[in-house]
Amino acid sequence: MAQKKRKLGRGVAAVGAGLSKFGAYPKGVRATDLFVEAFNELKNSVDKGLDTKDIEALYLGDCSSDLFEHQIHVAPATVNRIGLIPMPAIRFEDACASSGVAFREGVIAIASGIYDIVLVGGAEKMTNLDTAHVTDVLGIALDPDAEFPAGETFPGIYATIATAHMAKYGTTLEDFMRIGIKNHYNGSLNPKAHFDASIQQFMKRRVASAVRKGLPEPHWANEMEFLNDPAQNPIIAWPMRLFDCSTICDGASAVLLVAEDIARNFTDKPIHVIGTGLASDYFVAEREDITSIKGTKEAAREAYGMANVGPQDIKMAEVHDCFTIAEILAMEDLGLYKPGEAVKAIREGESRLDGKLPINMDGGLKAKGHPIGASGVGMAVEIFKQMREEAGPRQVKRKDIDLGLTQNVGAHGATVVINIFERR
Amino acid sequence: MAQKKRKLGRGVAAVGAGLSKFGAYPKGVRATDLFVEAFNELKNSVDKGLDTKDIEALYLGDCSSDLFEHQIHVAPATVNRIGLIPMPAIRFEDACASSGVAFREGVIAIASGIYDIVLVGGAEKMTNLDTAHVTDVLGIALDPDAEFPAGETFPGIYATIATAHMAKYGTTLEDFMRIGIKNHYNGSLNPKAHFDASIQQFMKRRVASAVRKGLPEPHWANEMEFLNDPAQNPIIAWPMRLFDCSTICDGASAVLLVAEDIARNFTDKPIHVIGTGLASDYFVAEREDITSIKGTKEAAREAYGMANVGPQDIKMAEVHDCFTIAEILAMEDLGLYKPGEAVKAIREGESRLDGKLPINMDGGLKAKGHPIGASGVGMAVEIFKQMREEAGPRQVKRKDIDLGLTQNVGAHGATVVINIFERR
Numbered sequence: 001m002a003q004k005k006r007k008l009g010r011g012v013a014a015v016g017a018g019l020s021k022f023g024a025y026p027k028g029v030r031a032t033d034l035f036v037e038a039f040n041e042l043k044n045s046v047d048k049g050l051d052t053k054d055i056e057a058l059y060l061g062d063c064s065s066d067l068f069e070h071q072i073h074v075a076p077a078t079v080n081r082i083g084l085i086p087m088p089a090i091r092f093e094d095a096c097a098s099s100g101v102a103f104r105e106g107v108i109a110i111a112s113g114i115y116d117i118v119l120v121g122g123a124e125k126m127t128n129l130d131t132a133h134v135t136d137v138l139g140i141a142l143d144p145d146a147e148f149p150a151g152e153t154f155p156g157i158y159a160t161i162a163t164a165h166m167a168k169y170g171t172t173l174e175d176f177m178r179i180g181i182k183n184h185y186n187g188s189l190n191p192k193a194h195f196d197a198s199i200q201q202f203m204k205r206r207v208a209s210a211v212r213k214g215l216p217e218p219h220w221a222n223e224m225e226f227l228n229d230p231a232q233n234p235i236i237a238w239p240m241r242l243f244d245c246s247t248i249c250d251g252a253s254a255v256l257l258v259a260e261d262i263a264r265n266f267t268d269k270p271i272h273v274i275g276t277g278l279a280s281d282y283f284v285a286e287r288e289d290i291t292s293i294k295g296t297k298e299a300a301r302e303a304y305g306m307a308n309v310g311p312q313d314i315k316m317a318e319v320h321d322c323f324t325i326a327e328i329l330a331m332e333d334l335g336l337y338k339p340g341e342a343v344k345a346i347r348e349g350e351s352r353l354d355g356k357l358p359i360n361m362d363g364g365l366k367a368k369g370h371p372i373g374a375s376g377v378g379m380a381v382e383i384f385k386q387m388r389e390e391a392g393p394r395q396v397k398r399k400d401i402d403l404g405l406t407q408n409v410g411a412h413g414a415t416v417v418i419n420i421f422e423r424r
Numbered sequence: 425m426a427q428k429k430r431k432l433g434r435g436v437a438a439v440g441a442g443l444s445k446f447g448a449y450p451k452g453v454r455a456t457d458l459f460v461e462a463f464n465e466l467k468n469s470v471d472k473g474l475d476t477k478d479i480e481a482l483y484l485g486d487c488s489s490d491l492f493e494h495q496i497h498v499a500p501a502t503v504n505r506i507g508l509i510p511m512p513a514i515r516f517e518d519a520c521a522s523s524g525v526a527f528r529e530g531v532i533a534i535a536s537g538i539y540d541i542v543l544v545g546g547a548e549k550m551t552n553l554d555t556a557h558v559t560d561v562l563g564i565a566l567d568p569d570a571e572f573p574a575g576e577t578f579p580g581i582y583a584t585i586a587t588a589h590m591a592k593y594g595t596t597l598e599d600f601m602r603i604g605i606k607n608h609y610n611g612s613l614n615p616k617a618h619f620d621a622s623i624q625q626f627m628k629r630r631v632a633s634a635v636r637k638g639l640p641e642p643h644w645a646n647e648m649e650f651l652n653d654p655a656q657n658p659i660i661a662w663p664m665r666l667f668d669c670s671t672i673c674d675g676a677s678a679v680l681l682v683a684e685d686i687a688r689n690f691t692d693k694p695i696h697v698i699g700t701g702l703a704s705d706y707f708v709a710e711r712e713d714i715t716s717i718k719g720t721k722e723a724a725r726e727a728y729g730m731a732n733v734g735p736q737d738i739k740m741a742e743v744h745d746c747f748t749i750a751e752i753l754a755m756e757d758l759g760l761y762k763p764g765e766a767v768k769a770i771r772e773g774e775s776r777l778d779g780k781l782p783i784n785m786d787g788g789l790k791a792k793g794h795p796i797g798a799s800g801v802g803m804a805v806e807i808f809k810q811m812r813e814e815a816g817p818r819q820v821k822r823k824d825i826d827l828g829l830t831q832n833v834g835a836h837g838a839t840v841v842i843n844i845f846e847r848r
Contacts, residue, residue, distance in 0.1 A: 006479075009537035016531045029566070044693035056428075066490035066564070073519040076838040080567075086722040087700035089839070090525055091517045095497040101514055105529060112536035113433035140490070141497035143504075144503075146453070228730035278481075278512035280500035282606040298510040415513070 005305045008111035010349060011260030013270035015422070016050065017384040018042030022194040022251035022369035024127040031065060031123035031373070032074065032250035037319050038121060038374075039082055042254045047267040047388075050256070051335075052082070054256025056115040058089040059106040061099025062129070062373040065091075067137045068126050075276045078177060079124070083179035093373075095141035096322060098122060098418035099253060100408025104276045106257045107419070116262055121254035122374035134248050138372070139413040143283035154322070157284055157412050159237035165291045166239065169340035171328065173239050177227045178346050179242040179324040180366055187363025189394035190209035194249045194369030199223045206232065239276060246326040251371035253378040271387050275307030275420035281413045294415035296333035303405070303418040304335075311335030314420075315401045316357065316386060318379035319411035321364040330407050331359065334418075361386055376408035387423040429729045432535035435684030437694035438845070440474065441720035441808040442466030446618040446675035446793035447540045448551040455489060455547035455797070456505045458497065458676035460547060462798075463506055466678045471691040474680070476506070480539040484511040485523025485546035486797040489515075492550050502547070508613035518796075519565035520746060522546060524800025524832025524841035528683045531843070540686055544796035545678035559674050562796070565835040567707035578746070579669060581708055582834050586749035589715045590663065593764035594727045594750065597663050602770050603748040604667040604790055605779035607794040610777060611787025613759060618673045618793030624646045631654065668748040670788075675795035677802035695811050698730030698845035705837045714845045717837035720757035727829070727842040728759075735759030738844075739825045740781065740810060742803035744833035745788040751775075754831050755783065758842075784821050785810055804843060811847040 018035040043050055058079050065074045069156050075089035092102040101120025106120035126134055133395025142148040142157065165171045181199055188198035203226045210218055214367070220226040229235045233241045256266070265269035271340055281287070281295030304310055319330035331342035336357060345351060351359035362368045362382040365375055383404045385391045402423045409416050442465025444458040467474055482503055489498045498657060499513035516526040530544035550558055559577050566572045566581065566758025589595045605623055612622035627650045634641055644650040651657045657665045680690070688693035703721030703726070705711070728734055735758055743754035755766035760781060775783035786792045786806040789799060807828045809815045826847045833840050 006538050009535075064490050064496055066488050066561075069568075071564050072517060072561075073570050073835050073838060075518060076834070078837075080703045080706060080710075084705050086703040086719060088723075089518075089704050090529070090702075092498060093496060093515045093517055094513075105514070105533075107537045108533050108538055109529075111433075111538065112532045114532055114535065137496075139491075140495050144495050144501065173668065257523075265631050278504045279510040282504060282652055286504075295510060299512075333425075402712050410500070411497055413502075414497060423645050 006302055007306055008107065008110045010113060012107045012110045012257055012273045013260050014048040014255050014265040014273060014380065014384050015263055015266035015270050016042045016256035017257050017381040018045060018254045019192045019381050020252040022249050022371060025250045027128050028239050029125065030254060031062060031071060031125040034080050034125065034250060035078050035121060035123040035254065037079060038254040045295065048258065048265065049271065050266065052084060055084060055087060055117050055119050057087060057109065057118050059092065059102040059118060059120045060089060061092045061102040061376055063093055063095055063098045063124055064137055066230055068128055094415040095410035096372045096418050097376055097408045097410030097415040098373045100406065100419065101278065103255065103377050103419055104278055104417055107273050107276050110257055110259050116259045118257045119254060120257055120377055121252065122377045123252035124371040124373035125250045126248050126371060127250050128410060131248060143285060146285035147283055155237035155240055158323040158325055159240045161290050162239050165325060165328065167289050169343065171343050174224060174238065175343045175346060176244050176283065176324040177224060179321065179327050180227065181223045182352055183321060183360050183364040184367040186361055186394055187367025190363050192370060193363040193367050194247045194366040195363065199226060240323050246322045246366050246370040247371035249371050251374045251390060253374045253381050255377055255380050255384065269388050272422045272424060273419060274422045275303040276302065277303030277389040277418040278366055279416055281416065283414060284412050286352055292339065293329055293333050293416060295413045295416035296330060296407060299416040299418045300334050304422050307420040309403060309420065313403050314405055316361065316396060316404040317359050317407065318362065318382050319359060319407040321360055321366050322409065327359065327407065332409060353394060353396055361391065361396060363396055374386050376406065376417065379406035379408060383421045387421065426551055430726055431730055432531065434535045434537060436531045436534045436681055436697045437684050437687040437802065438679050438804065438808050439690035440466045440470040440680035441692050441805040442469060442678045443616045443802060444676040445616050446673050448707060449549065449674045453549065453554050454493060455486060455501050455549040455676060458549065458674060459502050459545060459547040459678065460505060462676040463680040464608065466680055467492060470680060471693065472490055472689065474690065476508060479508060479511060479541050479543050481511060481533065481542050483516065483526040483542060483544045484513060485516045485526040485800055486711050487517055487519055487522045487560055492548065492552055514745050518839040519834035520796045521728050521800055521832045521839040521841050522797045522835030524830065524843065525702065527801050527804055527843055528841055529631060529698050531697050534681055540683045542681045542800055544681055545676065547676035548795040548797035548803045549674045550672050550795060551674050555672060560821065567709060567827055569706055570709035579661035579664055581666045581705050582747040582749055586663050586715050589749060589752065592715050593767065595767050598648060599767045599770060600663065600668050600748040601648060602653065603745065605647045606776055607784050607788040607790040610785055610818055611791025614787050614792055617787040617791050619787065619791040623650060624823050639808060664747050670746045670794035673793035673795050675793055675798045677798045677805050679801055679804050679808065684707045690823050693812050695808050696846045696848060697843060698846045699727040700729030701725065701842040703840055705840065707838060716763065717753055717757050717840060719837045719840035720754060720831060722839040723842045724758050727844050731844040733827060735845065737827050740785065740820060740828040742786065742806050743783060743785050743831040745784055745790050746794060748790065748835065750833065751783065758831060764804055767843065777818060777820055785815065785818055785820060801832035803832060807845045811845065
């Protein structure tokens with residue numbers, strides 16, 4: 001049954017997109033407030049204008065407003081906040097894949113014929129808690145029997161996966177860092193990114209600080225040397241160091257989906273959603289092989305099949321780099337590279353903005369930030385902007401970026417959702 | 425736009441249903457364990473047999489595993505628990521309407537053509553927390569500005585609504601009690617109900633206990649007198665007393681939905697889902713009129729329109745009696761009775777099992793119990809069993825019960841979801 005080729009009854013396109021600035025906001029700011037910011041950018045992005053009263057439903061990803069904000073039932077609260085009662089609203093939770101799933105379900109709702117115009121989005125306000133408590137909230141997305149009670153948390157889980165990948169394929173710490181360096185560079189070109197500064201800028205700041213304090217001036221010839229300095233890039237869970245980990249942050253994202261047949265009422269540059277895939281996977285303790293996430297492969301099979309494309313057709317991707325190792329897994333499990341070969345492509349710069357297959361153009365979860373419930377739709381926002389050539393200084397210059405995908409992972413891949421986009 | 429008549433691209437039918445026993449389970453029992461119990465009953469209910477590997481997705485309602493069980497990402501955990509990895513899974517949260525929404529989205533997914541066979545359900549394990557903490561968890565489904573910070577909790581909110589209804593329509597405490605008496609009677613006929621005992625049995629027990637202790641034997645001529653005794657039915661938030669409030673409990677529910685065109689592969693008695701409606705409403709503090717829930721009217725308009733039926737066609741209903749007053753609001757807002765006239769029907773016994781329009785045949789949230797994430801699909805399970813004449817001692821005897829609905833409310837109606845069922 002998993003092999004069945006799935007299709008949607010009706011075409012769907014994205015016609016608007018918006019993002020809040022990602023970062024750490026004060027306690028009084030709510031996820032709903034950040035959603036308003038994303039929604040405002042979305043409204044302005046709809047070329048031919050949008051009467052918000054025409055929106056028929058909100059599909060919202062939010063991982064744990066319960067624990068981060070001591071608030072539930074955020075979907076109608078968000079609708080109320082943007083003045084659109086009695087518009088129906090649904091909250092989705094699939095850990096870090098929450099809004100990728102909300103996006104998929106919005107596509108399905110339009111395909112079903114029930115709606116023509118659906119607002120999909122995500123929001124999370126994580127920084128009310130300190131890092132230890134955030135780590136606890138995220139940790140409970142793990143297996144309640146074998147993982148969390150055994151003291152596993154996400155840095156540890158991905159460190160285990162990274163170690164296995166190193167053992168099997170000879171992946172090195174420098175390979176992981178190359179991903180961090182690329183994503184920080186991309187983030188430095190993204191005004192919405194949490195770390196809108198590049199590692200170069202961190203280096204400069206550290207040098208300036210040393211000079212100010214009359215200390216010997218540090219000598220890092222390049223970013224790689226900086227990241228190899230344990231004082232600058234301490235170990236979180238070996239081999240994952242500080243610059244291998246995505247950020248705890250606050251943010252919101254929004255995309256407007258409409259039935260393909262009315263897309264031109266909103267814009268002459270719709271971005272079509274031609275495939276979507278969703279799968280579950282075992283918890284890590286139960287997997288046969290931990291150097292790959294089967295959920296990604298399953299979800300990719302569904303999405304590629306629906307879109308009638310293969311990995312060789314993909315021209316850009318936003319993937320779930322919650323840790324740098326996860327970007328490698330994504331590249332391999334999506335079939336963009338053979339197992340063990342993503343690293344070679346990374347070394348050769350293929351995933352850079354000017355490479356053959358740009359990945360995480362917006363800085364990824366690493367540098368753009370990872371307000372978990374917002375991340376999945378956040379990726380779609382970037383694909384939308386890139387395909388419309390509205391990505392500013394980080395715009396991919398190649399002209400053939402007509403097919404792209406987002407891969408959004410819940411936890412360690414117990415959920416994976418993939419959406420495929422086409423510019424026609 | 426809200427007036428638009430919506431339709432689904434493809435017919436959907438329920439072909440199996442199951443429920444766990446509702447009640448208070450020990451701490452070690454998880455919501456996922458209860459889901460297994462519901463799923464097992466569902467499997468046995470599929471007349472022509474079910475190969476579980478054919479199920480394509482799980483749509484699961486769960487209100488706050490986060491706060492009740494310190495666990496998130498329960499959808500893939502549930503799939504793992506029933507041995508169906510890599511089947512995709514999604515968790516829905518819309519407060520007490522979580523699984524009613526999961527049901528609707530399962531219907532929409534099949535209508536879209538993406539799936540043919542979808543498992544919808546809900547689960548909640550509330551009793552790990554004491555009543556005060558459960559009240560807090562539920563309270564955060566209220567408005568974060570005007571309601572919860574002002575000290576509002578659900579008994580208080582519904583008490584306010586009840587008082588307004590009394591003032592406007594002359595509704596009395598005895599009217600509320602009539603609903604409690606009916607629902608407890610129905611629950612006493614339902615082996616899955618949390619309160620599978622009737623108020624008559626509570627009375628008998630109290631008399632026996634007094635006799636045992638050598639106290640004067642209490643004299644309640646009937647249930648109404650028993651419930652008017654403040655010692656037996658203390659005030660929770662006037663005019664809502666103990667027997668006006670639904671129960672805090674644990675439970676799970678499951679329904680198997682399939683595309684109409686393959687329903688006969690599973691059973692000769694499919695129950696068709698012919699309409700669904702979903703709407704949001706303002707928080708209570710912002711409503712023009714609190715004797716009615718506009719969200720119910722909006723959702724009903726969508727659902728009736730889709731089903732091409734009107735309230736006059738409905739032959740039975742499962743409605744969201746989180747408090748007895750809520751059953752009155754439902755009867756009126758669904759258009760089954762004119763505003764202020766539900767009470768007359770209740771007095772005349774119309775909503776009893778042997779009445780003209782049976783309501784909450786399974787005991788409702790009042791007596792069957794209200795494990796919040798499980799309640800919406802729990803209502804659908806009852807409609808399924810009644811329409812197939814498999815409801816045992818509480819089976820409605822009338823032969824014309826060919827059209828029924830479920831009305832599932834999130835919080836005070838900030839979310840309302842309605843699903844309409846037909847036996848052909």
